Amino acid sequence: MLQIKNLMKEKYVPEDRMELLVGLIYKRLKDYAFDLISDGKAVDVSFDKQFALFSKYFLYAKSNFNPLNRMRSSHAILQVNPKEQVFIRQLTDIDCISESKFMDLMHVLLNFQQYIEQGLIEGAIIPEEVDELDKNAELIWGAIFQNAYDEIERRRRLAQSVDEKEIDAIARKIYHQIQGQHISQESFPLDNRLSFGEFLKLSDQPKIGWHIDWEMRYAK
Template identity: 25%
Template sequence: MDASKPFTDTTAADTSIGFDYQFYYFFLLLLNLRIGEKIGLEVKDDIHIDLSNGKTIFIQTKHSVQTKADGSIINLTERDKDLWKTLSLWVDVINSQSDKKAFLKNSIFQLITNKSNSANPVLVNIQGVQAEVKSIDDFQTYLDGLIAGTQDADVKKYMENVRALAKTHLSLFLSAFQFDLSEDNLIQKIKDRILEKIHLEEKVQDVYQSLHSALRDKNYLTVKEKEIIEYSFEDFNKHFKSCFKLGLSTKLPIREIQFQIPDDPSQQLFIKQLVDIGDVDSDDKARIAELTTHLLKLFNNLKEWEMTDGLLPSTKKGFDRNSVGLWTNCFRSVYRDVMQRLKSGLDVSTIDDEIKQKALECLDEMRRQTLKIEDTDLDIDLSNGHFYLLTEEKSIGWHYDWEKRY
């Protein structure tokens, strides 16, 4: 390319973004699909929807990157080539039907574009026919004048093709014509639609990315197999429901959150209990720091899940209750014979060494447990951390006499 020539040829870019615009509008409509409907991409039109009442919506999408001086997208003008090419294309489809009247009565024609509207006379006249304030003769007279004043040969050819449609058929065609201008920000609209389906704002991006990737792959593979891209509501549910599970799932993200070890971690209650039963040496700073890390990782993730991911207090209570239940069953099991002997009058202080051994058995069993909160499996460090946290909160203990001691 000549270095002195400014890069103004955007034909390839225009074409690419046009295909993307079509895909994203198809994506949006796919999310709106209802039971009994079917949507297709590049089958009967750019996009089509077969409705449950037997009608078909034919959709043409037109995207422009051209802007006005203020940076906004250009208007859809009276002699806009995209507009007249689209109308002419639909007229060709109508003319190919053996029963044009029946076809028109069961068809809807939609033009979707990001171009803006400034009281386009073509659309104003069509709306006049639809509202029955203008006759089809009025529209034909308007169209005759427009053709006479049009210099662009292609646009004039498209206009003449529309004008040649029989009056009865032209009337039905205009009545079935719909347009949506300034249709833009499709990605955000898709995300808004996903939010309306899953009601979990924090999960929208995950579902969007999963759906986007799956739909792109499915469409590509379908075309590669020389098949048509068409989905019924049931097809969409079958192929893409797993994408929505990301939004409906209560799986919580495990985060690596920065924290600071207390200045004197040996003064933590859970460490004091572990020292007392002989699990940790009071001088083993590295081990004490490691166990404290497990507790803080679990504590900080719980707080983050509550503040960011919508973890309900009732779910947190259930999680605590389950862990306390596991501890209770183990505690009563390892101390069963001790409890019987103490009921017979045995002084607990006389069997302290035995009790410490039992405490270690209970602790070891709990350290083997892998816990789960909602749909999230916790690793062994986080699971251990929950038992340490419950110990710190005085919900559980290890020595038989822990409640009196601490």
Template identity: 25%
Template structure:
């Protein structure tokens, strides 16, 4: 049996990867945009930038999921369909009469203030004579007559009629226009790990290293939503440097000021406040009694303040759920050490309340921190009350039998 199954033939994996690659290349260019520049997505080209000297950069983006035997991406070949389709598209843009470029003089003027960039994850190959000859022509070591002769010969060696047509569209440009065009073509090859390039761009902006991943995820989400909303409403997607700065400024400010902002808890308290498990535990070891309603309410607020802040920090991307787990695990380990050592060789139930008090006091005296930031005592105590309310920790020797 040979060939691929039908399901593999119809898989959209390559198309999806190609679109995402184009999007992340755009995001990378957006993050590295300079003052006075603008950038657009799927407007004048896959991506385009307008520089502050009124110079236009048109970027065609091509992606491949094909790999060589050594696992690296496939090469950009001399007759690569991606290469010649791109050059054909640009030739059509240059000659676009609907954009006021019917005559060679208008076409030459357009090319003189435009750069044409092919960006791809494909690799450079020393056997790609087109790129080699193009480089020589741009370095003035190869005459125009020779590179045009090479292009004509390349057209003759192309087996695909479509590729022949694409090469023809380039060769048939008016000679002064073709000279300018060949001088204006650039390639951005082997652009792999594009997401990491975006994160490196953030790092180069002196973003706190601990905040880079969360900042990237936030900006990624914001830009994707912009694309969806603009395209859904048939609007153009263009960012100026100033618009990008305004939209992203707050996210960068949060990333560069990683200190967690603690908010007091102003919400309501549970109806049956004495029925909370952590309150029952404190009542049973006589740390409080039912007449001390104000203290019971305060302890409840400490718990709810801790839990509400943790929830807010995760929602806002200031903490991850993994960091919260590390925080809770650290409380558990400290409690476990106190609990095991305090009850070691203690078998007299009459001593258990006093021992429980000592464990609770020892834990209340500890300075707890989360993600390297020390917590105030009410938040630290709130951490104890939260875990004993779940309940993951307790004070009496038989706490698990009683409260779980």
């Protein structure tokens, strides 16, 4: 154990985070070895394998990251009236959901936030992986959004009239299409409900939206 800690010092891991790092590495190694032995396979201890298994934990331990400060916490979500939540406002403004659906969507977002928070606290997820998940989700949304509003954008460039009801209808279609999208990271798999929670989180920040003018309306 002393040799391991000395190695960590060489990697500039702060003293007060060494126990955390040791615990994370031990747990990951135990799970990795158990899975291989259960399948009758040899345990690979090559440098490449060690790097793949443990490098993210060294990055996490070296950072001064406080996972509870990273995003709007699950506790904070519950303290706000649903009607005042940005992601709810985005949907009610396009007449996409009724008030009876507010709590269902709140629970989807809450479950996602708690899943990510717990992973960050335990070190199973590192901040860079959350950033990567956000980028992937934004790319998926961006392609759908751009394709859906291509004709509306063309008509606007030509100074042709655009009916607001038509825009709202397109916005609702984008939202429903996003509901069926599945995103995931290798290190922390997301099912369809958690994937939807990621998109709700982004629409609450807001980094994505449904109405063509969502940035002007909500990103202030």
